[in-house]
Amino acid sequence: MRTGVFFHDIFKGKEWLIIGDKFRNFPEVMKDALSLPQVSLFSPSKVSDDLLLKVYTPRFVEELKKAWYCDGALYSVGGCVEAVEMVLTGRLDNALVFTVAAGHHAERDSAWGGTYASCAGPAIYNIREKLGTKRFAILDTDRHHGNGTRDIFMGDHDVLHVCFCHQDIVEDNETKICVNISYPNNDESYLNSVREEFISRVKEFRPDMILHNFGHDTCQGDYGDIGLTKDFYLKLAKEIKECAMDVCEGRYVVLTHGGSRVDIAEYIFPKIIEILAM
Numbered sequence: 001m002r003t004g005v006f007f008h009d010i011f012k013g014k015e016w017l018i019i020g021d022k023f024r025n026f027p028e029v030m031k032d033a034l035s036l037p038q039v040s041l042f043s044p045s046k047v048s049d050d051l052l053l054k055v056y057t058p059r060f061v062e063e064l065k066k067a068w069y070c071d072g073a074l075y076s077v078g079g080c081v082e083a084v085e086m087v088l089t090g091r092l093d094n095a096l097v098f099t100v101a102a103g104h105h106a107e108r109d110s111a112w113g114g115t116y117a118s119c120a121g122p123a124i125y126n127i128r129e130k131l132g133t134k135r136f137a138i139l140d141t142d143r144h145h146g147n148g149t150r151d152i153f154m155g156d157h158d159v160l161h162v163c164f165c166h167q168d169i170v171e172d173n174e175t176k177i178c179v180n181i182s183y184p185n186n187d188e189s190y191l192n193s194v195r196e197e198f199i200s201r202v203k204e205f206r207p208d209m210i211l212h213n214f215g216h217d218t219c220q221g222d223y224g225d226i227g228l229t230k231d232f233y234l235k236l237a238k239e240i241k242e243c244a245m246d247v248c249e250g251r252y253v254v255l256t257h258g259g260s261r262v263d264i265a266e267y268i269f270p271k272i273i274e275i276l277a278m
């Protein structure tokens with residue numbers, strides 16, 4: 001597979017809200033994975049204001065621009081926009097996109113929880129402008145409810161959003177789902193929930209791409225610990241990659257999300273690149 005890794009050097013050396021400086025040793029810790037011939041490292045550009053304004057209110061963008069974490073958010077969203085476009089236009093098969101200060105808690109006019117701009121929102125708007133309507137399945141395995149992703153795509157039946165959080169919801173013509181993940185949990189039971197609630201739906205839904213909000217806050221010892229081991233994340237990436245091979249020619253974009261443990265990030269992400277590239 002041709003795998004893209006999107007990382008900007010400003011993602012390290014700062015204490016980002018919630019996740020801290022978990023990428024302090026990146027991209028160096030990914031050296032071996034990045035040296036694989038099928039893997040390319042990209043330093044993303046900032047997302048444009050034009051694109052942000054397609055998703056957000058002008059007031060929201062103005063406030064974001066004043067915040068100290070703004071550049072982190074804009075490069076993160078930019079990486080997601082580029083990755084989704086490169087995968088859907090066939091330059092890459094899949095991608096791992098690093099993000100800070102951006103992610104699933106950013107709604108159209110408000111944001112919280114360490115994520116101050118949506119990655120999926122602008123990325124999907126951008127590619128639809130270029131290629132027409134595309135269908136997306138968004139899997140959210142961060143510990144917390146993806147309120148921002150839900151808000152932005154509510155009413156859009158070409159986006160399936162399956163979020164593993166703390167509530168049971170089926171809404172918006174069965175395209176927006178929340179699955180209550182109990183605490184404590186374990187690797188096998190969580191994977192079974194993903195198979196039953198996400199993979200089975202994706203096979204019916206037939207998206208053009210799977211986007212994955214890939215938090216590791218659920219790991220033992222991280223701030224959303226529900227009892228999962230570090231190796232769970234590798235199994236999860238492998239299963240979703242296989243699912244993407246079955247339903248959408250392998251088009252799979254992984255976005256880093258919650259989790260602040262440096263050791264977990266350094267263990268899982270280099271291996272996830274190898275899984276994607278296999």
Ligand SMILES: [Zn+2]
Pocket residue numbers: 142143144215217224258259
């Ligand atoms: Zn979280």
Ligand SMILES: [Zn+2]
Pocket residue numbers: 144145146163164165166167177178179
């Ligand atoms: Zn949810």
